[in-house]
Amino acid sequence: MTASADLYSRQKAAVAAGVGTRAIFAKNAQNAELWDVDGKRFIDFAAGIAVNNTGHRHPAVMRAVADQAQQFTHTCFHVAPYEGYVRLAERLNRIAPTGHDNRTMLVTTGAEAVENAVKIARAYTKRPGVIAFSGAFHGRTMLGMALTGKVMPYKRNFGPFPAEIYHAPFPTPFLGVSTEEAIASLERLFAADIDPERIAAFIVEPVQGEGGFNISPNEFLVRLREIADRHGIVLIADEVQAGMARTGKMFGFEHSGVKPDLVTMAKGLAGGFPLSAVTGKSEIMNAAHAGGLGGTYAGNPLSVAAANAVLDVIGDEQLCERATEIGRRITDRLTSLASRQGMERIGDVRGLGAMVAFELVEDRQTKTAAPAITNRIVAEAEARGLILLSCGTRLNVIRLLPPLTIEWDILSEGLDILEASVEAAFSASLSPVAA
Known part of the structure; x- marks a missing residue:
């Protein structure tokens, strides 16, 4: 049994069921990276739900x-x-x-x-x-x-x-x-x-x-x-x-x-x-x-x-200016991804500064919410070492909240994982088994 599995079992026996969690049991973290109790590394695009704008454990x-x-x-x-x-x-x-x-x-x-x-x-x-x-x-x-x-x-x-x-x-x-x-x-x-x-x-x-x-x-x-x-x-x-x-x-x-x-x-x-x-x-x-x-x-x-x-x-560290640049890089990548053939389920890309999201739909004409594909993208990303959060009243939006201190190479790596996760989730949703 892994350390994460053991902790998950202990959590189920000790913590109220209404406290929703993920299966990522943190051991340590620094800036935009987090390692779980099994040593797996994650890039953190959640920042504790926009808490760690200055990153995990900023020295100051x-x-x-x-x-x-x-x-x-x-x-x-x-x-x-x-x-x-x-x-x-x-x-x-x-x-x-x-x-x-x-x-x-x-x-x-x-x-x-x-x-x-x-x-x-x-x-x-x-x-x-x-x-x-x-x-x-x-x-x-x-x-x-x-x-x-x-x-x-x-x-x-x-x-x-x-x-x-x-x-x-x-x-x-x-x-x-x-x-x-x-x-x-x-x-x-x-x-x-x-x-x-x-x-x-x-x-x-x-x-x-x-x-x-x-x-x-x-x-x-x-x-x-x-x-x-x-x-x-x-x-x-x-x-x-x-x-x-x-x-x-x-x-x-x-x-x-x-x-x-x-x-x-x-x-x-x-x-x-x-x-x-x-x-x-x-x-x-x-x-x-x-x-x-x-x-x-x-x-x-x-x-x-x-x-x-x-x-x-x-x-x-001029984090207001840095947030603007982070948002530009994320938005450019998402807009480019959404423009590709086969990516029509990305219905909208929106954001302000480093507060960026994309909305998943069944098709861009009806704009019917696609919460299942949203969850699949989040799960794919987690398996590949990227922490994402979903949101929205229709449960079909993925929000990106990296620390404003994130290193540029880590941001790029995270966006690569995100793109691969979207591709994998979309591909899986079109397979006969998924259907």
Whole structure:
């Protein structure tokens, strides 16, 4: 029995079945490479789901955490605050794209950041309602699930969910939903279900993560900002997956020029250590009463040290520019692959910076989703030593999230494996046995 097989057997006997995993049991990792307990090497195009933007174990991040561990690991910021938290808040206040004087609070997970952003928006507006969008993912807590616009695997059997949460269509040009239709549907929601004067916040991702890497059209965000201003609604940018240089700018919203009121961030913020933040306009952030925000582990000192190092690395190594080049190389390869005869099941290639995906369909005319071929590509890639992730409300999108520090030769090797995996999966799907 291999070490992986042994661990898989132990996992089945010890871990709840609802915790979905892959059969890759990590032993060690460095930058964009990971080795399992059997010594098999993988190129990592998942980066812990966009967490390791600075790669596995970046030396600057590891040094910062080791130095902090020599001082203290936990005091609870509410009990004995520390300089690292304050310094990180100062830095996030400077870079968050609200166009105003900002304030920051730190918590631990993306879902916590989202929930606190909603709490702050409600405290500021004195309104209950929140509007999210189809295909959105905002976390696995009860409020996070309520905001999420994707049933499987996140919402099935877990309701009822909190009240006063509404969903409007997200513009998805590939499926024929335009910005105009999305805005018209939002206006119909106001007319039929909820008075806009009862809405505390819109929450929107600049690039949907679990929803399939659907990019918010600039015009959609512009119109959303106009509607928010007209009705006194707080605009929350959920930058949990798109933020921290992933899209070629520090935050995905910056591509549109639209300025949100609040920004949530997590994942890539602390280079593999659990940390999240809400940063936004001071007037809004200060609306909650003293003691109303926070948590025991909120702003853990080790994670804060990691985050301060991550911000240094993003600047020192020009990771925004690097994300743009990574995205260009990936998109060029995928576009070339999709143009070849026999590759018609690649229905769409899309992305922003190093946040790139391709959607699998049965044919480009009907655009019928092809989740089976999607799963086959992921499995083929894993067998060949490449870690991929699928996503999308129709379970038919493969997303590519390599570390922004990935070596160019490793990126090319990974793309070679990806291309071979697509070819093999397509070939297998056409064979008599597969049919």
